[in-house]
Amino acid sequence: MEVARENGIFIPGLCYHPDFPVKGNCRICVVEIRGKKKLSLSCKTKAEDGMEIWTDTARVKKSRNLNIELIFAEHIEKCPTCIWNVHCGLLDLAERYKIEIKRFPDRKGKRKTHKFANAVEIDGTQCIDCRNCLDACSLLQNINYLELQGKGIDQEVVPVKNKKIDCIYCGQCAVHCPVGAAQEQSQWEMVGKAIASKKKIVVAQFAPSIRVSIGEEFNLPYGEILTGQVVAGLKELGFNYVFDVSFGADMTTMVEAQELLERLNKKGVTPMITSCCPAWVKYVEFYHPELIPNLTTARSPQIHTGGAVKTYWADKMKINPKDITVVSVMPCTAKKFEATRPELKAKGLFPVDYVLTTREFAWLLKKNHIDFPKLKPAKADDILGEYSGAGVIYGGSGGVMESALRTAQFLACGKNKGKICQTQLDFKGVRGLAGVKETIISVAGKKLRVAVVNGIGNIEPVITNLNKYDYIEVMACPGGCIGGGGEPIPTTDEIRKKRMAALYELDKSKKIRKAHENKGVLEVLKWLKGQGKLEHQILHTEYKKRS
Amino acid sequence: MDILAKIKKAGLVGRGGASFPTADKWEAVKKAKGAKKYVVCNASEGEPGVAKDSYILENFGKEVVDGIKIAINFLKAERAYIYINHNYYKKFNKILAKIIGKAPIEFFIKPIGSGYIGGEESSMLNAIEGRRIEPRLKPPFPTTSGLMRCPTLINNVETFYNISLVAANKYKKERFYTISGDCLWTGVFSFPENWTIEKILKETKNYPKFPFFVQVGGEGSGEVLNSGQLRRPASGAGSITVYSILKHKPENLIKNWLDFFLAESCGKCTPCREGVYRLREIADLPNPDWRLFADLLNNLEETSFCGLGGAVPVPVKSYTNNVLAKMPENKVSFKGLDKKTMASCLLYEKDKNKN
Numbered sequence: 001m002e003v004a005r006e007n008g009i010f011i012p013g014l015c016y017h018p019d020f021p022v023k024g025n026c027r028i029c030v031v032e033i034r035g036k037k038k039l040s041l042s043c044k045t046k047a048e049d050g051m052e053i054w055t056d057t058a059r060v061k062k063s064r065n066l067n068i069e070l071i072f073a074e075h076i077e078k079c080p081t082c083i084w085n086v087h088c089g090l091l092d093l094a095e096r097y098k099i100e101i102k103r104f105p106d107r108k109g110k111r112k113t114h115k116f117a118n119a120v121e122i123d124g125t126q127c128i129d130c131r132n133c134l135d136a137c138s139l140l141q142n143i144n145y146l147e148l149q150g151k152g153i154d155q156e157v158v159p160v161k162n163k164k165i166d167c168i169y170c171g172q173c174a175v176h177c178p179v180g181a182a183q184e185q186s187q188w189e190m191v192g193k194a195i196a197s198k199k200k201i202v203v204a205q206f207a208p209s210i211r212v213s214i215g216e217e218f219n220l221p222y223g224e225i226l227t228g229q230v231v232a233g234l235k236e237l238g239f240n241y242v243f244d245v246s247f248g249a250d251m252t253t254m255v256e257a258q259e260l261l262e263r264l265n266k267k268g269v270t271p272m273i274t275s276c277c278p279a280w281v282k283y284v285e286f287y288h289p290e291l292i293p294n295l296t297t298a299r300s301p302q303i304h305t306g307g308a309v310k311t312y313w314a315d316k317m318k319i320n321p322k323d324i325t326v327v328s329v330m331p332c333t334a335k336k337f338e339a340t341r342p343e344l345k346a347k348g349l350f351p352v353d354y355v356l357t358t359r360e361f362a363w364l365l366k367k368n369h370i371d372f373p374k375l376k377p378a379k380a381d382d383i384l385g386e387y388s389g390a391g392v393i394y395g396g397s398g399g400v401m402e403s404a405l406r407t408a409q410f411l412a413c414g415k416n417k418g419k420i421c422q423t424q425l426d427f428k429g430v431r432g433l434a435g436v437k438e439t440i441i442s443v444a445g446k447k448l449r450v451a452v453v454n455g456i457g458n459i460e461p462v463i464t465n466l467n468k469y470d471y472i473e474v475m476a477c478p479g480g481c482i483g484g485g486g487e488p489i490p491t492t493d494e495i496r497k498k499r500m501a502a503l504y505e506l507d508k509s510k511k512i513r514k515a516h517e518n519k520g521v522l523e524v525l526k527w528l529k530g531q532g533k534l535e536h537q538i539l540h541t542e543y544k545k546r547s
Numbered sequence: 548m549d550i551l552a553k554i555k556k557a558g559l560v561g562r563g564g565a566s567f568p569t570a571d572k573w574e575a576v577k578k579a580k581g582a583k584k585y586v587v588c589n590a591s592e593g594e595p596g597v598a599k600d601s602y603i604l605e606n607f608g609k610e611v612v613d614g615i616k617i618a619i620n621f622l623k624a625e626r627a628y629i630y631i632n633h634n635y636y637k638k639f640n641k642i643l644a645k646i647i648g649k650a651p652i653e654f655f656i657k658p659i660g661s662g663y664i665g666g667e668e669s670s671m672l673n674a675i676e677g678r679r680i681e682p683r684l685k686p687p688f689p690t691t692s693g694l695m696r697c698p699t700l701i702n703n704v705e706t707f708y709n710i711s712l713v714a715a716n717k718y719k720k721e722r723f724y725t726i727s728g729d730c731l732w733t734g735v736f737s738f739p740e741n742w743t744i745e746k747i748l749k750e751t752k753n754y755p756k757f758p759f760f761v762q763v764g765g766e767g768s769g770e771v772l773n774s775g776q777l778r779r780p781a782s783g784a785g786s787i788t789v790y791s792i793l794k795h796k797p798e799n800l801i802k803n804w805l806d807f808f809l810a811e812s813c814g815k816c817t818p819c820r821e822g823v824y825r826l827r828e829i830a831d832l833p834n835p836d837w838r839l840f841a842d843l844l845n846n847l848e849e850t851s852f853c854g855l856g857g858a859v860p861v862p863v864k865s866y867t868n869n870v871l872a873k874m875p876e877n878k879v880s881f882k883g884l885d886k887k888t889m890a891s892c893l894l895y896e897k898d899k900n901k902n
Contacts, residue, residue, distance in 0.1 A: 022684060023684070024684050024816070024852060025815055025816050025817070025852070026816075026817055027816050027817045027818055027850040027851075027852070028817070030849070030850055038848075038849055038850075039849045039850055044684060059849070062842065062845075062846070063818075063845075063846050063849045063850045066818075066822075066842055066843065066846045067817045067818055067821075067846065067850060070817050070818070070821035070822060070825065071817055071821070073821065073825075074821065104821075104825055104828075107824070129814065129817075129820065148679065148814075150814075151662075151812070151813050151814045152809065152810070152811075152812040152813065152814045152820060153809070153812070153814065153820055153821070153824045154814070155814035155820075
């Protein structure tokens with residue numbers, strides 16, 4: 001199948017995903033191979049020299065179309081409110097092959113929808129039994145929260161009953177589901193209403209990853225950088241102001257780098273572990289509460305920006321913070337959960353009110369007939385729109401670590417005036433898609449042993465050897481945020497690489513590449529310093545055991 | 548002469564149903580590289596209408612265990628498992644345990660509810676490993692990557708029995724036949740493997756005097772033959788079920804076969820999980836779409852994941868081919884399924900697979 005696709009020959013496949021071993025469940029990728037008595041599955045057939053393969057004979061068509069029709073009868077069409085309907089793998093197949101989608105009556109009408117906090121849901125009425133969600137939850141993430149119950153036509157994907165296992169809301173099930181049965185719990189309707197009501201000032205802030213992945217929803221090449229179009233698109237949708245979460249990322253870096261140095265110098269709890277990935281935080285709180293003291297208390301970028309919007313910016317703009325609605329556009333489903341954490345409230349307000357995924361954002365654009373690729377690029381609003389290269393690489397695995405190290409080296413130097421200050425820009429040892437990346441970096445004359453965990457499925461060896469490290473970054477999704485559960489579908493290693501490369505390209509192109517050079521951030525931090533208790537409230541958070 | 552040469556010379560084939568040459572399988576496992584090797588004796592016998600393994604375990608337990616031991620020695624296998632269905636375990640475990648003694652042979656009781664598919668060889672490996680009971684993608688085959696991904700020899704109870712006979716130079720090219728259905732002398736019999744169905748029925752005084760047909764190789768997945776087609780050996784798992792034509796209405800037969808597969812489908816692949824459900828649904832309609840019915844059956848033949856799905860069309864199509872289509876037109880009155888429809892869509896299309 002891969003060979004065919006590389007050569008521009010389309011072969012359909014619903015259960016096949018390059019992230020997983022071949023399953024051969026859906027049986028729609030059938031082809032005819034000379035010498036083979038039966039039809040063959042292209043997903044499990046290795047291409048060999050001299051093989052003669054037909055992908056669209058009458059025989060292939062008959063079985064392929066029949067299997068697609070059978071699959072359609074498992075999936076209750078909810079097209080009018082489905083954010084997939086402009087980008088739906090099933091409808092595409094129906095159109096391509098002229099499938100009678102109603103040939104068989106739907107049989108799963110009474111299935112339940114399982115909701116996981118406010119982040120992710122699995123709608124049994126739409127499931128086509130491809131089992132990608134199970135592979136994502138088990139093979140990829142090693143969470144094993146989903147299981148297959150029953151057999152034959154009664155089989156159903158359900159959460160496990162074991163109370164020692166819980167969902168971390170990473171959404172990898174959703175980003176691997178070919179039909180939208182597993183998906184984010186959408187908030188686009190509420191956001192649409194908030195914009196339309198005009199009672200409030202509606203502010204959008206978008207994560208670093210969005211700019212390098214949203215293009216895919218509009219058939220642009222992987223990794224196309226579209227920062228300006230994202231801003232323009234959000235404005236077009238009616239948001240009053242648009243800020244960049246990369247700004248918040250720079251705030252996070254400042255707070256986190258400071259904390260790292262403090263912990264190292266004052267012999268605090270080490271290794272320090274990053275906390276901007278909400279799925280990882282949930283993982284620690286539930287599975288390893290003993291690691292809570294290791295998590296940096298720095299809030300995450302979306303919460304930092306949201307907090308700055310409702311305090312610093314509201315003050316500057318003379319707006320009552322109660323009149324502001326903050327909407328994040330995130331590559332992530334767990335961010336929806338993070339935004340509802342009560343401990344994040346400051347002055348009685350949540351820093352972020354709604355979280356949309358990349359897919360929801362794309363759907364809103366399409367629903368409003370906004371020709372996204374043709375939008376005239378716009379600039380995010382001052383001053384929470386400014387960002388450094390360090391802020392933008394937050395979107396990829398290793399980025400948070402690299403940003404923090406750039407700033408930590410600088411801050412450490414500041415305290416050792418007189419010595420020659422060595423700072424570094426590129427920390428290549430923490431980049432890339434390897435499961436665990438380890439390297440040693442010198443900060444303030446100390447050799448810092450760092451590890452970057454790319455995907456929660458790779459966490460085990462690092463947790464068992466915690467003492468080997470001083471500083472650890474963990475991203476629950478493979479590739480980091482650019483591979484997040486809210487990202488465009490498909491997301492594969494090839495695509496993750498391209499999105500990631502685009503972030504580093506952006507970083508390289510920025511004049512400012514270090515968080516501590518972001519003047520806006522310095523100004524906000526300075527302002528917060530004068531606000532007493534509020535400073536701590538906006539910059540830091542706390543965690544609690546959840547098991 | 549070593550055991551492999553003896554098996555080759557005897558021309559043993561597997562008695563689980565697929566009749567795979569035993570020597571080839573043994574050789575493949577022998578040659579396969581692996582730190583450990585395993586032997587599994589399949590005593591699940593999930594096919595309705597087949598009871599020979601039960602009979603063999605009851606009467607020839609020693610020979611079966613000997614056969615397994617020969618395999619262990621031949622392969623230098625780590626361990627052997629007797630994958631046994633729950634009822635057989637209850638009946639025979641004490642006798643067998645005594646015979647096994649200290650040999651590295653363990654029972655693994657086929658999980659209750661694992662059904663027909665639980666006897667398929669790769670599903671069986673999944674069951675022993677504690678995984679979901681479903682067939683595995685092949686290749687790799689169990690001979691190179693079986694239990695715990697190690698080379699594994701899987702043979703049926705009767706095959707191991709034959710191995711011990713071959714080793715002792717007592718093998719007489721006989722096999723066991725289970726006879727059931729509308730006849731008087733049902734049970735398990737041993738006859739030469741080349742005897743025809745007709746001869747076996749006559750020899751056991753079971754040849755009916757009324758109009759009948761038979762199903763050979765199991766009441767679930769076996770092929771249906773009419774009374775004029777009995778001059779051939781009973782293939783597959785070696786069973787013959789006799790059906791009186793008058794007693795069995797076409798509608799009930801077809802529904803029963805489909806009910807069986809609907810209940811036994813593991814749910815892994817679309818053509819079987821969804822297809823069998825739709826077949827059953829169509830069979831209940833007042834005016835079934837027989838063309839769609841036939842398409843769904845053919846689709847199972849063409850695209851199902853494992854042999855169970857591939858077997859669904861066998862009883863239904865061979866029954867319509869060999870029995871319904873041969874009846875006088877006025878006797879076929881099954882929901883508009885006339886000869887013309889049968890000829891146009893339900894016949895075996897043996898040539899269609901040629902490119």
